Amino acid sequence: MKQTPVINMQKTGENIRSLRISAGLSVRDLQQIFGFSAPQAIYKWESGASLPTVDNLVILSSVLHVKVDRILVCDK
Numbered sequence: 637m638k639q640t641p642v643i644n645m646q647k648t649g650e651n652i653r654s655l656r657i658s659a660g661l662s663v664r665d666l667q668q669i670f671g672f673s674a675p676q677a678i679y680k681w682e683s684g685a686s687l688p689t690v691d692n693l694v695i696l697s698s699v700l701h702v703k704v705d706r707i708l709v710c711d712k
Contacts, residue, residue: 639712647709649684655700655707656682669699
């Protein structure tokens with residue numbers, strides 16, 4: 637039976653942080669782009685405590701100029 641991939645939240649968070657830094661963006665920059673009143677959601681993404689919603693993931697991929705599957709890290 638084929639195994640279903642599972643999103644590794646910790647590695648995905650590290651990846652989001654790395655991609656953000658490579659894009660030259662700060663957490664505050666992303667906060668403004670998303671229109672969040674505080675940066676906590678972004679810190680939670682980057683720490684692996686939570687994942688972006690699907691709509692925020694699409695926006696994030698556009699802002700970072702990568703495909704969605706380049707953001708998510710899956711364990712097989």
